[in-house]
Amino acid sequence: MAGVYISFSSLILIVPLALLLLLYFIVRPKPARVPIKNRHVFITGGSSGIGLSLAHLCARQGASVSLLARDAAKLEEAKQSIKLATGCDVSVFSADVRDYDAVKRAVEEAGPIDVLVCNHGVFVPQELAEQEIEEIKFMVDVNLMGTFHLIKAALPGMKKNRAELGPGSIAIMSSQAGQVGIYGYTAYSASKFGLKGLAEALQQEIISDNIHVSLIFPPDTDTPGLVEETKRRPQLTSIIAASSGAMKADEVAKKSLNGIESGTFIVPCNFEGFLLSVATAGLSPQRSFLMAFVEVTTAGLMRLAGLFFQWNWYGAIDKWRSTNTRT
Structure with missing residues (x-):
């Protein structure tokens, strides 16, 4: 179990570092x-x-x-x-x-x-x-x-x-x-x-x-x-x-x-x-591989946040329309 734990901990560090290294080489244009x-x-x-x-x-x-x-x-x-x-x-x-x-x-x-x-x-x-x-x-x-x-x-x-x-x-x-x-x-x-x-x-x-x-x-x-x-x-x-x-x-x-x-x-x-x-x-x-890292790792979270914004906006539209239609 200890070996598995160590391997999992190492993986948590290796994956982000590997992604950063990859992004360093592929982001274009260069700074x-x-x-x-x-x-x-x-x-x-x-x-x-x-x-x-x-x-x-x-x-x-x-x-x-x-x-x-x-x-x-x-x-x-x-x-x-x-x-x-x-x-x-x-x-x-x-x-x-x-x-x-x-x-x-x-x-x-x-x-x-x-x-x-x-x-x-x-x-x-x-x-x-x-x-x-x-x-x-x-x-x-x-x-x-x-x-x-x-x-x-x-x-x-x-x-x-x-x-x-x-x-x-x-x-x-x-x-x-x-x-x-x-x-x-x-x-x-x-x-x-x-x-x-x-x-x-x-x-x-x-x-x-x-x-x-x-x-x-x-x-x-x-x-x-x-x-x-x-x-x-x-x-x-x-x-x-x-x-x-x-x-x-x-x-x-x-x-x-x-x-x-x-x-x-x-x-x-x-x-x-x-x-x-x-x-x-x-x-x-x-141009920034660090900014690219932020974009790659948070894309799903940002999409979720965007859906919450849309939920709020369309709710405001429905509420405003219903109120103004009655008046």
């Missing part, structure tokens, strides 16, 4: 570091919120920063705020990401980009049955097609001389609504879920060019856009999403920049986002 100092960082949606906070961080680290947004007046305010806070001049470009020609002109004028941050986005919450088709198209065109436009315009310059210039990065700002669908977010989630497929395939296409993709999943973030969004949120959306608190833009920017610099593919911004990233890892690339 990378993307420097920010003395690099050209191009940020869309950079006139406010997360984009502006990222611009401040990058400027403080010695990057050459370019900002793109639609509102020229807000861009000028952002430029002056960065100048005042850091002493750094930034370049600003007014363009609509839905207009590929305008985006391409701005990118060409800005010059070759080392780090592209696709941070633009719009969100109008509403049930699909009630939402106008033009609003749906607007979200898809800005959030998904706008990202295609930026990447397509920037890639030729980003690919040049990467061996001499060092690693480049394309960071794509998704949302926790790009990891899990929520009532009232049908169109928005569709536009953000699409970014994951874009990012996964793109990473395979440009890994040989030494360009690394980061897909960032912030929760609700305390920005002017969130204030407007909550005015239109369906009541059920607020009930289901009540457990997820809002983060400050500066906090999301710091998490995002850390993920970009480490070449991390999936970048969560809080603990809930971390759990979602484990639960939805699927076939996404993973």
